[in-house]
Amino acid sequence: MTNLTHFRTPLRHTPFHPRTASANRLNRWGPWAGCMTSLCYGDVDMEYTAIRNAASVYDLCPMVKYRVTGPDAADYLNRLMIRNAAKLPVGGVHYTAWCDDDGKLLDDGTLFRHGPEDYLICCQERHLPWLLDSAQGFDVQVAEITEEIAALSLQGPCSASVLAAAGLDVSALKPFRMARFPFAGGEITISRTGFTGDLGYELWMTPDQALPFWDHLFAAGAPWGIRPIGTDALDLARIEAGFIITNMDFVPAHQALREDRPRSPLEMGLGWMIDWEKGNFTGRRALLAEKAQGSEWALVGLDVPGNVSAEGSILYHDKKHEAGFVTAAAWSPALKASVAIAQVKARHAGGDNLWVEIYALRELQYVKLMLPVRVVERPFYNPARRRAMPPERV
CATH class of the missing domain: 3.30.70.1400 (Aminomethyltransferase beta-barrel domains)
Known part of the structure; x- marks a missing residue:
């Protein structure tokens, strides 16, 4: 029988909720996979600064x-x-x-x-x-x-130093590798992965280890200004890194109501991942046909003049003909530039005579801006420390 009162069920708390709730001074929460997740603890600028200049912690449990x-x-x-x-x-x-x-x-x-x-x-x-x-x-x-798994993302230039202070030496851990480390009579798994485009790690443990590990990590990381961060700051970092998110930069095919909304890996800039030689896989025949005929859409990075975010804006060719739309955009503090991720018709992927229409809020009134944009490579932000071996200790 269908549960007609499911909407009354509260969002679940993650194993770290007692700590995230006490730190969330703004009490700003959002839903993620049925869980409460913090959007911002107190100051999104300070949280972003922790990602790029110190050490930041994000609750990954809802993944x-x-x-x-x-x-x-x-x-x-x-x-x-x-x-x-x-x-x-x-x-x-x-x-x-x-x-x-x-x-x-x-x-x-x-x-x-x-x-x-x-x-x-x-x-x-x-x-x-x-x-x-x-x-x-x-x-x-x-x-x-x-x-069954509690997880934290520890990101930032000081992340390796914080782990070392916590008794977890990750100096031999290469990017996209993982290893097990002892903790409190058990083990946790640490992977050198993340969603910020910076030096960082993801920490995997059992739910009963969550609160003791949180306390241990924050005590060890205090000299480096370790700080919990919310989704708002993480989203800014992932835009700088040029990363895409499901249901933000593309619509999953099984959720799309309109036939023209889903996108292929080739259209979303993921063609480099496809192993054509491994044998049959779901979608291979259709992707081979698209590869031969050419894609309708392309995902591009954009450099946008000025300092107003272009998120949700429409792109035009020659200021007249719609050419695509922006899915994510932000003013990048690290780059001192306005950057965007956009879907454009493949014929306009080179960026020739491409313009963005932005409606900027100026003292209660919206002002229409038509600005020329330049197609640029992603990631927008890609520090060498992200892949340095051994990781920087600061």
């Missing part, structure tokens, strides 16, 4: 997590995803995506390989029925374990 195990785990994931899961070494992590039969994106996420037959998928949206249907004929077990 949806699926465990895939069994003798056919690698083959199943290869049939499912556009990258080659069999090539991912044990202890490795990679960014990947998956499509429907029409080659349109369902979601993107990270894939962790904990063992020869043991993988973890982390993503934005829930896909369990589709994952189970796709497992037919494979000797695999697929289970959602979102609430």
